[in-house]
Amino acid sequence: MGSQNQKNNVLPGFTPALGYTIFYLSIVVLIPLSALFFKTATLTWDQFLVAVTAPRVVASYRVTFGASLMAAVINGIFGVLVAWVLVRYRFPGKKLIDALVDLPFALPTAVAGITLASVYAPNGWLGRYLEPHGIKVAFTPLGIMVAMVFIGLPFVVRTVQPVLEELDQEIEEAACCLGANRWQTIYRIIFPTILPAILTGFALAFARAVGEYGSIIFIAGNMPMVSEITPLLIITKLEQYDYAGATAIATVMLVLSFLLLLSINLLQKLSRRFAE
Protein backbone atom coordinates (compact mmCIF):
# COMPACT_ATOMS: atom_id res chain seq x y z
CA MET A 1 0.00 0.00 0.00
CA GLY A 2 2.73 2.44 1.03
CA SER A 3 5.06 1.67 -1.85
CA GLN A 4 2.24 2.00 -4.35
CA ASN A 5 1.60 5.46 -3.01
CA GLN A 6 5.16 6.60 -3.00
CA LYS A 7 5.37 6.03 -6.74
CA ASN A 8 3.00 8.85 -7.56
CA ASN A 9 3.25 10.89 -4.37
CA VAL A 10 6.40 12.56 -3.12
CA LEU A 11 4.81 13.90 0.08
CA PRO A 12 6.42 12.47 3.22
CA GLY A 13 4.89 11.05 6.36
CA PHE A 14 2.15 8.81 5.02
CA THR A 15 2.98 5.71 7.06
CA PRO A 16 3.44 7.44 10.46
CA ALA A 17 0.40 9.68 9.88
CA LEU A 18 -1.90 6.81 8.94
CA GLY A 19 -0.40 4.64 11.67
CA TYR A 20 -1.03 7.27 14.35
CA THR A 21 -4.55 7.92 13.01
CA ILE A 22 -5.47 4.26 13.27
CA PHE A 23 -3.76 3.88 16.66
CA TYR A 24 -5.49 6.91 18.21
CA LEU A 25 -8.83 6.00 16.64
CA SER A 26 -8.52 2.52 18.13
CA ILE A 27 -7.68 3.53 21.69
CA VAL A 28 -10.13 6.43 21.90
CA VAL A 29 -13.09 5.14 19.90
CA LEU A 30 -12.95 1.54 18.70
CA ILE A 31 -11.68 -0.31 21.78
CA PRO A 32 -13.98 1.56 24.21
CA LEU A 33 -16.97 0.95 21.92
CA SER A 34 -16.10 -2.73 21.64
CA ALA A 35 -16.31 -2.92 25.44
CA LEU A 36 -20.05 -2.45 25.04
CA PHE A 37 -20.36 -5.46 22.77
CA PHE A 38 -18.11 -7.65 24.94
CA LYS A 39 -20.16 -6.77 27.99
CA THR A 40 -23.38 -7.55 26.12
CA ALA A 41 -21.89 -10.85 24.97
CA THR A 42 -21.66 -11.98 28.62
CA LEU A 43 -25.47 -12.01 28.72
CA THR A 44 -27.40 -14.98 27.44
CA TRP A 45 -29.78 -14.35 24.53
CA ASP A 46 -32.78 -14.67 26.87
CA GLN A 47 -31.35 -12.24 29.40
CA PHE A 48 -30.66 -9.80 26.58
CA LEU A 49 -34.19 -10.10 25.19
CA VAL A 50 -35.76 -9.64 28.61
CA ALA A 51 -33.62 -6.55 29.24
CA VAL A 52 -34.41 -4.85 25.95
CA THR A 53 -38.09 -5.76 25.71
CA ALA A 54 -39.27 -4.96 29.25
CA PRO A 55 -42.47 -2.85 29.07
CA ARG A 56 -40.78 0.24 30.54
CA VAL A 57 -37.95 -0.05 28.01
CA VAL A 58 -40.30 -0.53 25.08
CA ALA A 59 -42.31 2.50 26.24
CA SER A 60 -39.09 4.52 26.27
CA TYR A 61 -38.31 3.48 22.68
CA ARG A 62 -41.78 4.60 21.67
CA VAL A 63 -41.35 7.99 23.34
CA THR A 64 -37.80 8.50 22.02
CA PHE A 65 -38.33 7.38 18.44
CA GLY A 66 -41.83 8.86 18.15
CA ALA A 67 -40.74 12.28 19.36
CA SER A 68 -37.53 12.13 17.28
CA LEU A 69 -39.51 11.33 14.16
CA MET A 70 -41.98 14.17 14.74
CA ALA A 71 -39.15 16.59 15.52
CA ALA A 72 -37.24 15.55 12.40
CA VAL A 73 -40.36 16.08 10.26
CA ILE A 74 -40.87 19.57 11.75
CA ASN A 75 -37.18 20.33 11.21
CA GLY A 76 -37.40 18.99 7.67
CA ILE A 77 -40.20 21.42 6.81
CA PHE A 78 -38.98 24.50 8.66
CA GLY A 79 -35.31 23.77 7.96
CA VAL A 80 -35.93 23.84 4.21
CA LEU A 81 -37.98 27.02 4.61
CA VAL A 82 -35.19 28.71 6.61
CA ALA A 83 -32.55 27.58 4.11
CA TRP A 84 -34.68 28.87 1.23
CA VAL A 85 -35.22 32.26 2.88
CA LEU A 86 -31.52 32.57 3.72
CA VAL A 87 -30.36 31.72 0.20
CA ARG A 88 -33.01 33.41 -1.96
CA TYR A 89 -34.33 36.48 -0.13
CA ARG A 90 -32.75 39.68 1.12
CA PHE A 91 -33.71 41.14 4.47
CA PRO A 92 -32.01 43.17 7.19
CA GLY A 93 -30.06 41.13 9.72
CA LYS A 94 -29.68 38.19 7.34
CA LYS A 95 -26.00 37.53 8.19
CA LEU A 96 -26.82 37.59 11.90
CA ILE A 97 -29.71 35.16 11.50
CA ASP A 98 -27.53 32.92 9.33
CA ALA A 99 -24.87 32.75 12.06
CA LEU A 100 -27.50 32.22 14.75
CA VAL A 101 -28.82 29.06 13.05
CA ASP A 102 -25.80 27.25 14.49
CA LEU A 103 -26.72 28.22 18.05
CA PRO A 104 -28.02 24.74 18.95
CA PHE A 105 -24.60 23.32 17.96
CA ALA A 106 -22.79 25.79 20.18
CA LEU A 107 -25.13 26.07 23.16
CA PRO A 108 -24.45 23.33 25.73
CA THR A 109 -27.37 20.93 25.99
CA ALA A 110 -27.88 21.49 29.73
CA VAL A 111 -28.34 25.21 29.14
CA ALA A 112 -30.81 24.55 26.33
CA GLY A 113 -32.62 22.11 28.61
CA ILE A 114 -33.18 24.38 31.60
CA THR A 115 -34.03 27.33 29.35
CA LEU A 116 -36.63 25.47 27.28
CA ALA A 117 -38.10 24.01 30.48
CA SER A 118 -38.48 27.48 31.99
CA VAL A 119 -39.87 29.08 28.81
CA TYR A 120 -42.51 26.38 28.39
CA ALA A 121 -43.30 25.87 32.09
CA PRO A 122 -46.90 26.80 33.04
CA ASN A 123 -45.69 30.20 34.32
CA GLY A 124 -43.01 30.64 31.64
CA TRP A 125 -42.85 33.12 28.77
CA LEU A 126 -44.68 30.83 26.34
CA GLY A 127 -46.19 28.33 28.76
CA ARG A 128 -48.49 30.93 30.32
CA TYR A 129 -50.17 31.54 26.94
CA LEU A 130 -50.34 27.88 25.97
CA GLU A 131 -51.60 26.54 29.30
CA PRO A 132 -55.04 28.27 29.22
CA HIS A 133 -55.64 26.67 25.80
CA GLY A 134 -55.01 23.24 27.30
CA ILE A 135 -51.62 22.86 25.61
CA LYS A 136 -49.12 21.47 28.07
CA VAL A 137 -45.58 21.44 26.74
CA ALA A 138 -43.23 21.21 29.71
CA PHE A 139 -43.14 17.84 31.48
CA THR A 140 -44.98 16.03 28.65
CA PRO A 141 -43.87 14.17 25.49
CA LEU A 142 -44.63 17.40 23.59
CA GLY A 143 -41.82 19.05 25.56
CA ILE A 144 -39.43 16.28 24.52
CA MET A 145 -40.30 17.05 20.92
CA VAL A 146 -39.73 20.79 21.39
CA ALA A 147 -36.23 20.12 22.77
CA MET A 148 -35.51 17.78 19.85
CA VAL A 149 -36.65 20.41 17.33
CA PHE A 150 -34.25 22.87 18.95
CA ILE A 151 -31.18 20.64 18.79
CA GLY A 152 -31.95 19.25 15.32
CA LEU A 153 -32.70 22.46 13.44
CA PRO A 154 -29.17 23.31 12.16
CA PHE A 155 -28.73 19.86 10.57
CA VAL A 156 -31.44 20.36 7.93
CA VAL A 157 -30.62 24.03 7.27
CA ARG A 158 -26.90 23.37 6.92
CA THR A 159 -27.30 20.39 4.56
CA VAL A 160 -29.92 22.02 2.32
CA GLN A 161 -28.40 25.53 2.21
CA PRO A 162 -25.25 24.72 0.16
CA VAL A 163 -27.26 22.68 -2.36
CA LEU A 164 -29.67 25.59 -2.85
CA GLU A 165 -26.72 27.95 -3.29
CA GLU A 166 -25.23 25.72 -5.98
CA LEU A 167 -28.54 25.45 -7.80
CA ASP A 168 -28.25 27.11 -11.20
CA GLN A 169 -31.02 29.65 -11.68
CA GLU A 170 -30.72 29.30 -15.45
CA ILE A 171 -32.49 25.95 -15.14
CA GLU A 172 -35.40 27.72 -13.49
CA GLU A 173 -35.42 30.33 -16.24
CA ALA A 174 -35.40 27.56 -18.82
CA ALA A 175 -38.34 25.86 -17.10
CA CYS A 176 -40.19 29.18 -17.16
CA CYS A 177 -39.41 29.71 -20.84
CA LEU A 178 -40.76 26.25 -21.59
CA GLY A 179 -44.05 27.26 -20.03
CA ALA A 180 -43.82 25.98 -16.47
CA ASN A 181 -45.37 28.17 -13.81
CA ARG A 182 -43.49 28.92 -10.59
CA TRP A 183 -45.05 26.08 -8.60
CA GLN A 184 -44.31 23.57 -11.33
CA THR A 185 -40.70 24.76 -11.38
CA ILE A 186 -40.39 24.39 -7.63
CA TYR A 187 -42.14 21.04 -7.53
CA ARG A 188 -40.55 19.49 -10.63
CA ILE A 189 -37.11 21.13 -10.78
CA ILE A 190 -35.98 22.49 -7.40
CA PHE A 191 -37.54 19.96 -5.05
CA PRO A 192 -36.09 16.81 -6.71
CA THR A 193 -32.64 18.44 -6.74
CA ILE A 194 -32.60 19.24 -3.05
CA LEU A 195 -34.47 16.10 -1.95
CA PRO A 196 -31.33 14.04 -1.15
CA ALA A 197 -30.05 16.92 0.97
CA ILE A 198 -33.39 17.20 2.76
CA LEU A 199 -33.35 13.47 3.50
CA THR A 200 -29.76 13.64 4.74
CA GLY A 201 -30.60 16.57 7.02
CA PHE A 202 -33.72 14.75 8.20
CA ALA A 203 -31.70 11.62 9.03
CA LEU A 204 -29.00 13.62 10.83
CA ALA A 205 -31.59 15.50 12.89
CA PHE A 206 -33.37 12.23 13.68
CA ALA A 207 -30.13 10.49 14.72
CA ARG A 208 -29.15 13.39 16.95
CA ALA A 209 -32.59 13.51 18.58
CA VAL A 210 -32.62 9.78 19.33
CA GLY A 211 -29.40 9.99 21.33
CA GLU A 212 -30.05 13.36 22.94
CA TYR A 213 -30.06 13.56 26.72
CA GLY A 214 -29.09 16.92 28.24
CA SER A 215 -31.62 19.21 26.63
CA ILE A 216 -34.49 16.78 27.13
CA ILE A 217 -34.36 15.60 30.73
CA PHE A 218 -35.21 19.01 32.18
CA ILE A 219 -38.32 19.53 30.08
CA ALA A 220 -39.49 15.91 29.85
CA GLY A 221 -40.86 15.33 33.34
CA ASN A 222 -39.30 11.85 33.08
CA MET A 223 -42.37 9.81 34.05
CA PRO A 224 -41.77 6.09 33.45
CA MET A 225 -43.91 4.74 30.58
CA VAL A 226 -45.03 8.25 29.56
CA SER A 227 -42.18 10.71 29.11
CA GLU A 228 -39.02 8.73 29.87
CA ILE A 229 -36.46 8.66 27.05
CA THR A 230 -34.17 5.69 26.43
CA PRO A 231 -30.87 7.46 27.27
CA LEU A 232 -32.32 8.42 30.67
CA LEU A 233 -33.33 4.81 31.26
CA ILE A 234 -29.72 3.76 30.66
CA ILE A 235 -28.59 6.20 33.36
CA THR A 236 -31.33 5.02 35.72
CA LYS A 237 -30.18 1.41 35.29
CA LEU A 238 -26.57 2.43 35.88
CA GLU A 239 -27.53 4.19 39.10
CA GLN A 240 -29.21 0.97 40.25
CA TYR A 241 -25.97 -0.90 39.42
CA ASP A 242 -27.83 -2.84 36.73
CA TYR A 243 -24.83 -2.76 34.39
CA ALA A 244 -26.10 -5.65 32.25
CA GLY A 245 -29.46 -3.99 31.66
CA ALA A 246 -27.89 -0.62 30.88
CA THR A 247 -25.43 -2.24 28.47
CA ALA A 248 -28.11 -4.23 26.65
CA ILE A 249 -30.23 -1.13 26.02
CA ALA A 250 -27.13 0.85 25.02
CA THR A 251 -26.25 -1.86 22.49
CA VAL A 252 -29.69 -1.58 20.90
CA MET A 253 -29.26 2.19 20.65
CA LEU A 254 -25.74 1.88 19.27
CA VAL A 255 -26.76 -0.62 16.58
CA LEU A 256 -29.62 1.67 15.58
CA SER A 257 -27.31 4.66 15.33
CA PHE A 258 -24.88 2.60 13.19
CA LEU A 259 -27.76 1.80 10.84
CA LEU A 260 -28.72 5.46 10.72
CA LEU A 261 -25.10 6.46 10.03
CA LEU A 262 -24.97 3.93 7.22
CA SER A 263 -28.14 5.27 5.60
CA ILE A 264 -26.89 8.86 5.98
CA ASN A 265 -23.67 7.91 4.18
CA LEU A 266 -25.65 6.27 1.39
CA LEU A 267 -27.84 9.36 1.09
CA GLN A 268 -24.80 11.60 0.90
CA LYS A 269 -23.28 9.46 -1.84
CA LEU A 270 -26.57 9.65 -3.67
CA SER A 271 -26.74 13.43 -3.40
CA ARG A 272 -23.12 13.77 -4.56
CA ARG A 273 -23.94 11.71 -7.61
CA PHE A 274 -26.98 13.93 -8.13
CA ALA A 275 -24.83 17.04 -7.96
CA GLU A 276 -22.52 15.69 -10.64
Next chain:
Amino acid sequence: MQVAKHHENGVKVSQSTTEPAWVRYLLLVVALGFLSLFLLLPLAAVFVQALDKGWEAYLAALKEPDTLSAIWLTVITAACCVPVNLFFGIVAAWAIAKFSFPGKSLLITLIDLPFSVSPVVSGLIYVLIFGLQGWLGPWLQEHDIKIIFAVPGIVLATIFVTFPFVARELIPLMESQGRDEEEAALTLGASGLQTFFRVTFPNIKWGILYGVILCNARAMGEFGAVSVVSGHVRGSTNTIPLQVEILYNEYSYAAAFAVASLLALLALVTLVIKTVAQWKIQQTLSVAENER
Protein backbone atom coordinates in the same frame (compact mmCIF):
# COMPACT_ATOMS: atom_id res chain seq x y z
CA MET B 1 -19.90 36.87 -2.13
CA GLN B 2 -20.19 36.84 -5.88
CA VAL B 3 -22.80 34.14 -5.73
CA ALA B 4 -24.96 36.31 -3.48
CA LYS B 5 -24.71 39.24 -5.85
CA HIS B 6 -25.63 37.06 -8.76
CA HIS B 7 -28.73 35.93 -6.90
CA GLU B 8 -29.73 39.45 -5.96
CA ASN B 9 -29.52 40.60 -9.54
CA GLY B 10 -31.25 37.47 -10.71
CA VAL B 11 -34.13 38.04 -8.32
CA LYS B 12 -34.56 41.63 -9.43
CA VAL B 13 -34.19 41.05 -13.12
CA SER B 14 -36.15 37.91 -13.68
CA GLN B 15 -39.70 37.25 -12.56
CA SER B 16 -39.26 33.68 -13.73
CA THR B 17 -36.99 32.70 -10.83
CA THR B 18 -38.88 34.12 -7.90
CA GLU B 19 -42.26 34.02 -6.22
CA PRO B 20 -44.93 36.74 -6.03
CA ALA B 21 -44.14 39.37 -3.39
CA TRP B 22 -46.85 38.23 -0.98
CA VAL B 23 -45.49 34.66 -1.02
CA ARG B 24 -41.99 35.93 -0.35
CA TYR B 25 -43.15 38.00 2.63
CA LEU B 26 -45.22 35.16 3.98
CA LEU B 27 -42.31 32.70 3.80
CA LEU B 28 -39.96 35.26 5.33
CA VAL B 29 -42.33 35.97 8.22
CA VAL B 30 -42.94 32.26 8.91
CA ALA B 31 -39.21 31.41 8.79
CA LEU B 32 -38.16 34.33 10.99
CA GLY B 33 -41.05 33.67 13.36
CA PHE B 34 -39.98 30.05 13.72
CA LEU B 35 -36.35 31.06 14.38
CA SER B 36 -37.33 33.70 16.92
CA LEU B 37 -39.56 31.27 18.75
CA PHE B 38 -37.07 28.41 18.81
CA LEU B 39 -33.69 30.19 18.92
CA LEU B 40 -33.92 33.83 19.98
CA LEU B 41 -36.49 33.45 22.71
CA PRO B 42 -34.61 30.72 24.64
CA LEU B 43 -31.33 32.62 24.22
CA ALA B 44 -32.89 35.79 25.64
CA ALA B 45 -34.49 33.77 28.44
CA VAL B 46 -31.07 32.60 29.70
CA PHE B 47 -29.82 36.13 30.28
CA VAL B 48 -33.09 37.57 31.56
CA GLN B 49 -33.45 34.83 34.15
CA ALA B 50 -29.78 35.01 35.09
CA LEU B 51 -30.24 38.68 35.99
CA ASP B 52 -33.65 38.08 37.55
CA LYS B 53 -32.41 38.97 41.02
CA GLY B 54 -30.07 41.75 39.94
CA TRP B 55 -26.38 42.07 39.19
CA GLU B 56 -25.25 41.51 42.75
CA ALA B 57 -27.01 38.17 43.05
CA TYR B 58 -25.65 37.28 39.60
CA LEU B 59 -22.07 37.97 40.59
CA ALA B 60 -22.53 36.29 43.97
CA ALA B 61 -23.79 33.14 42.22
CA LEU B 62 -20.68 33.08 40.07
CA LYS B 63 -18.38 33.56 43.06
CA GLU B 64 -19.69 30.50 44.91
CA PRO B 65 -16.73 28.21 45.69
CA ASP B 66 -18.50 25.21 44.09
CA THR B 67 -19.13 27.20 40.93
CA LEU B 68 -15.55 28.45 40.80
CA SER B 69 -14.22 24.92 41.13
CA ALA B 70 -16.65 23.79 38.39
CA ILE B 71 -15.31 26.53 36.12
CA TRP B 72 -11.74 25.49 36.90
CA LEU B 73 -12.46 21.81 36.18
CA THR B 74 -14.17 22.71 32.90
CA VAL B 75 -11.18 24.78 31.79
CA ILE B 76 -8.77 21.96 32.71
CA THR B 77 -10.90 19.41 30.84
CA ALA B 78 -10.98 21.52 27.69
CA ALA B 79 -7.25 22.23 28.02
CA CYS B 80 -6.58 18.46 28.02
CA CYS B 81 -9.01 17.52 25.25
CA VAL B 82 -8.49 20.21 22.66
CA PRO B 83 -4.71 19.73 22.13
CA VAL B 84 -4.84 15.93 21.80
CA ASN B 85 -7.76 16.06 19.37
CA LEU B 86 -6.14 18.94 17.49
CA PHE B 87 -2.94 16.93 17.00
CA PHE B 88 -4.95 13.90 15.92
CA GLY B 89 -7.06 16.02 13.56
CA ILE B 90 -4.04 17.45 11.75
CA VAL B 91 -2.27 14.09 11.47
CA ALA B 92 -5.43 12.30 10.29
CA ALA B 93 -6.21 15.01 7.76
CA TRP B 94 -2.65 14.81 6.41
CA ALA B 95 -2.93 11.06 5.88
CA ILE B 96 -6.45 11.13 4.48
CA ALA B 97 -6.45 14.30 2.37
CA LYS B 98 -2.97 14.17 0.88
CA PHE B 99 -2.73 10.45 0.06
CA SER B 100 -4.98 7.88 -1.51
CA PHE B 101 -5.30 4.42 -0.03
CA PRO B 102 -7.91 1.66 0.12
CA GLY B 103 -10.43 1.87 2.95
CA LYS B 104 -10.29 5.67 3.12
CA SER B 105 -14.03 6.25 3.22
CA LEU B 106 -14.40 3.61 5.91
CA LEU B 107 -11.76 5.43 7.97
CA ILE B 108 -13.63 8.74 7.57
CA THR B 109 -16.86 7.05 8.68
CA LEU B 110 -15.13 5.62 11.76
CA ILE B 111 -13.71 9.04 12.66
CA ASP B 112 -17.26 10.47 12.53
CA LEU B 113 -18.56 7.66 14.73
CA PRO B 114 -18.56 9.53 18.09
CA PHE B 115 -21.03 12.05 16.64
CA SER B 116 -23.64 9.38 16.13
CA VAL B 117 -23.22 7.72 19.51
CA SER B 118 -25.57 8.95 22.23
CA PRO B 119 -23.64 10.96 24.85
CA VAL B 120 -24.97 8.65 27.53
CA VAL B 121 -23.56 5.62 25.71
CA SER B 122 -20.23 7.45 25.32
CA GLY B 123 -20.04 7.77 29.09
CA LEU B 124 -21.23 4.22 29.69
CA ILE B 125 -18.41 2.64 27.66
CA TYR B 126 -15.82 4.23 29.95
CA VAL B 127 -17.68 2.95 33.01
CA LEU B 128 -17.58 -0.53 31.44
CA ILE B 129 -13.80 -0.30 31.04
CA PHE B 130 -12.65 1.60 34.12
CA GLY B 131 -15.59 1.13 36.51
CA LEU B 132 -15.40 -1.20 39.52
CA GLN B 133 -17.07 -4.02 37.59
CA GLY B 134 -15.22 -3.13 34.40
CA TRP B 135 -12.27 -4.68 32.55
CA LEU B 136 -9.61 -2.70 34.38
CA GLY B 137 -11.66 -1.96 37.51
CA PRO B 138 -10.09 -4.49 39.91
CA TRP B 139 -6.55 -3.67 38.76
CA LEU B 140 -7.15 0.06 39.13
CA GLN B 141 -8.57 -0.40 42.62
CA GLU B 142 -5.55 -2.50 43.64
CA HIS B 143 -3.26 0.33 42.59
CA ASP B 144 -5.56 2.97 44.07
CA ILE B 145 -6.12 4.77 40.77
CA LYS B 146 -9.48 6.47 40.36
CA ILE B 147 -10.71 7.13 36.83
CA ILE B 148 -14.48 6.81 37.00
CA PHE B 149 -16.16 9.33 39.33
CA ALA B 150 -12.95 11.34 39.09
CA VAL B 151 -11.31 13.87 36.80
CA PRO B 152 -9.55 11.38 34.43
CA GLY B 153 -12.92 9.80 33.54
CA ILE B 154 -14.37 13.21 32.71
CA VAL B 155 -11.38 14.00 30.50
CA LEU B 156 -11.55 10.62 28.71
CA ALA B 157 -15.29 10.85 28.03
CA THR B 158 -14.86 14.41 26.76
CA ILE B 159 -12.00 13.36 24.45
CA PHE B 160 -14.34 10.74 23.02
CA VAL B 161 -17.23 13.11 22.28
CA THR B 162 -14.99 15.86 20.85
CA PHE B 163 -12.82 13.44 18.87
CA PRO B 164 -14.07 14.18 15.29
CA PHE B 165 -14.30 18.01 15.34
CA VAL B 166 -10.87 19.08 14.04
CA ALA B 167 -10.38 16.11 11.70
CA ARG B 168 -13.76 16.43 10.03
CA GLU B 169 -13.17 20.14 9.37
CA LEU B 170 -9.63 19.73 8.02
CA ILE B 171 -10.14 16.67 5.79
CA PRO B 172 -12.43 18.31 3.19
CA LEU B 173 -10.47 21.57 3.37
CA MET B 174 -7.10 19.91 2.71
CA GLU B 175 -8.62 17.68 0.04
CA SER B 176 -9.89 20.72 -1.84
CA GLN B 177 -6.45 22.33 -1.69
CA GLY B 178 -4.70 19.35 -3.30
CA ARG B 179 -0.98 18.75 -2.94
CA ASP B 180 0.58 20.86 -5.71
CA GLU B 181 1.96 23.50 -3.36
CA GLU B 182 3.53 20.91 -1.06
CA GLU B 183 5.08 19.07 -4.00
CA ALA B 184 6.55 22.33 -5.28
CA ALA B 185 8.07 23.09 -1.87
CA LEU B 186 9.59 19.61 -1.63
CA THR B 187 11.01 19.85 -5.15
CA LEU B 188 12.63 23.13 -4.19
CA GLY B 189 14.39 21.34 -1.34
CA ALA B 190 12.22 22.01 1.72
CA SER B 191 12.12 19.31 4.38
CA GLY B 192 8.86 17.59 5.30
CA LEU B 193 8.32 19.68 8.44
CA GLN B 194 9.29 22.90 6.69
CA THR B 195 6.77 22.09 4.00
CA PHE B 196 4.07 21.54 6.59
CA PHE B 197 4.73 24.67 8.64
CA ARG B 198 5.52 27.04 5.76
CA VAL B 199 3.12 25.77 3.08
CA THR B 200 0.33 23.64 4.49
CA PHE B 201 -0.23 25.42 7.80
CA PRO B 202 -0.91 28.92 6.36
CA ASN B 203 -3.53 27.33 4.11
CA ILE B 204 -5.35 25.51 6.89
CA LYS B 205 -4.93 27.84 9.88
CA TRP B 206 -8.49 29.16 9.72
CA GLY B 207 -9.78 25.62 9.33
CA ILE B 208 -7.81 24.69 12.44
CA LEU B 209 -9.32 27.61 14.34
CA TYR B 210 -12.78 26.56 13.21
CA GLY B 211 -12.27 22.99 14.39
CA VAL B 212 -10.65 24.04 17.66
CA ILE B 213 -13.39 26.50 18.59
CA LEU B 214 -16.14 23.94 18.01
CA CYS B 215 -14.15 21.24 19.81
CA ASN B 216 -13.66 23.60 22.74
CA ALA B 217 -17.35 24.56 22.88
CA ARG B 218 -18.37 20.92 23.02
CA ALA B 219 -15.64 20.05 25.54
CA MET B 220 -16.79 22.79 27.91
CA GLY B 221 -20.48 22.13 27.37
CA GLU B 222 -20.68 18.32 27.27
CA PHE B 223 -23.30 17.08 29.68
CA GLY B 224 -24.57 13.55 29.02
CA ALA B 225 -21.26 11.69 28.78
CA VAL B 226 -19.68 13.63 31.64
CA SER B 227 -22.76 13.14 33.77
CA VAL B 228 -22.37 9.35 33.55
CA VAL B 229 -18.69 9.25 34.55
CA SER B 230 -18.48 12.16 36.99
CA GLY B 231 -20.28 10.93 40.09
CA HIS B 232 -21.40 14.53 40.76
CA VAL B 233 -19.09 15.25 43.68
CA ARG B 234 -19.54 18.92 44.48
CA GLY B 235 -16.47 21.05 44.34
CA SER B 236 -14.36 18.26 42.86
CA THR B 237 -15.93 16.43 39.91
CA ASN B 238 -18.53 18.92 38.76
CA THR B 239 -18.08 20.71 35.47
CA ILE B 240 -20.09 23.86 34.67
CA PRO B 241 -22.98 22.01 32.96
CA LEU B 242 -23.27 19.59 35.91
CA GLN B 243 -23.21 22.52 38.34
CA VAL B 244 -26.08 24.08 36.35
CA GLU B 245 -28.04 20.84 36.72
CA ILE B 246 -27.48 20.65 40.47
CA LEU B 247 -28.48 24.28 41.08
CA TYR B 248 -31.55 23.87 38.87
CA ASN B 249 -32.66 20.71 40.65
CA GLU B 250 -32.27 22.51 43.98
CA TYR B 251 -34.66 25.19 42.71
CA SER B 252 -31.95 27.89 42.85
CA TYR B 253 -33.12 29.02 39.42
CA ALA B 254 -31.44 32.43 39.35
CA ALA B 255 -28.10 30.88 40.31
CA ALA B 256 -28.55 28.05 37.79
CA PHE B 257 -29.21 30.55 35.01
CA ALA B 258 -26.35 32.77 36.15
CA VAL B 259 -23.92 29.86 35.75
CA ALA B 260 -25.68 28.81 32.52
CA SER B 261 -25.23 32.33 31.15
CA LEU B 262 -21.47 31.76 31.20
CA LEU B 263 -21.95 28.84 28.83
CA ALA B 264 -24.39 30.84 26.71
CA LEU B 265 -21.77 33.60 26.41
CA LEU B 266 -19.23 30.97 25.40
CA ALA B 267 -21.68 29.78 22.73
CA LEU B 268 -22.08 33.32 21.37
CA VAL B 269 -18.32 33.90 21.28
CA THR B 270 -17.96 30.53 19.55
CA LEU B 271 -20.50 31.55 16.90
CA VAL B 272 -18.70 34.84 16.23
CA ILE B 273 -15.26 33.22 15.87
CA LYS B 274 -16.75 30.42 13.79
CA THR B 275 -18.38 32.90 11.40
CA VAL B 276 -15.12 34.82 11.00
CA ALA B 277 -13.15 31.60 10.44
CA GLN B 278 -15.67 30.41 7.86
CA TRP B 279 -15.39 33.71 6.01
CA LYS B 280 -11.59 33.52 6.05
CA ILE B 281 -11.66 29.92 4.77
CA GLN B 282 -13.87 30.98 1.86
CA GLN B 283 -11.45 33.81 1.15
CA THR B 284 -8.40 31.52 1.17
CA LEU B 285 -10.15 29.08 -1.14
CA SER B 286 -11.26 31.71 -3.65
CA VAL B 287 -7.79 33.34 -3.69
CA ALA B 288 -6.27 29.93 -4.39
CA GLU B 289 -8.79 29.38 -7.19
CA ASN B 290 -8.02 32.74 -8.80
CA GLU B 291 -4.30 32.00 -8.74
CA ARG B 292 -4.93 28.81 -10.64
